[in-house]
Amino acid sequence: MTQFLSPLLSGFGLGAGLIIAIGSQNAFVLRQGLKRQYVFTVCTICFLCDSLLISLGAGGFSSVVAASPLFMKLTLWGGVLFLFAYGLRAFAAALRPGALEAEDGTASEVPLRQVVLMTVSFSLLNPHAFLDTVLLLGSLAGQYPGLSRLAFALGAMAASLTWFYGIGYGARLIAPFFRKPQAWRMLDIMVGCTMWVIAFRLAFPAR
Structure with a gap:
């Protein structure tokens, strides 16, 4: 059970860290939530698109990586460096935080299509999205x-859904808090x- 729980939690943590950021997609979902327009549809499409990209990455690109031990090591350390840089960028953003402006829900309803x-x-x-999920x-x-x-x-898909x-x-x-x-x-x-x-944890895995 532990051998599945650990990667599940790692996937959830990494997926959440990559998804939770000020960006156009999150701002759009929040805006639709504020207007209470097609909220289920919007959230479902975002989740399904993320799941598709995650599946493509885990099922396709990972197979290419696994075919070459050297390539696997290079991608592993590339991932470590990317995560370190991503974390550094997040800490830098914390020094100059912004505020997300969202609509107040008074706008007219946009067609579903x-x-x-x-x-x-x-x-x-x-x-x-491709960098974070597929690659x-x-x-x-x-x-x-x-x-x-x-x-x-x-785990990554569960983070997207949540x-x-x-x-x-x-x-x-x-919205008022953020x-x-x-x-x-x-x-x-x-x-x-x-x-x-x-x-x-990736750079120094437990033995």
Whole structure:
């Protein structure tokens, strides 16, 4: 049980650290949550797109990595360096936090088709999404054998599900809080710590 719980939690922690950030996709989901328009549809599309990208990374790119021990080592340390840099960027952002401005829900309702197209665009037409899911999560998932790799991917998907539905349906509760720069400072610090802890565990695995 422990051999599956550890990669599951690692996948969840890394997935959460990568997803929780001020960005166009999260801002869009929060905005729809504030307006209470197609919240379930928007959250579901974001979750399914993330799951698709994570699956492609864990199932495809990781196989390429596993075929070459040298390539596996290079991608492992590349992931460690990326996580360290990502964490460093989060800590730097904590020194100059911003505030997320969201709509107050008074805007007229946008047609469902337009909302769907916008959601897919925010989810897939985003270079960071491919970097974080297909490349980074996929290469790190490749470090786990068999069912442990599946557990890692499921953990990352669970983080995506928790976050998107959380901010979509909890938007009216959390939006006032996240308009405060201090809130983003705490969030950035948490993300930075998560990235560095996972990087350390990858660089110095327990024997």
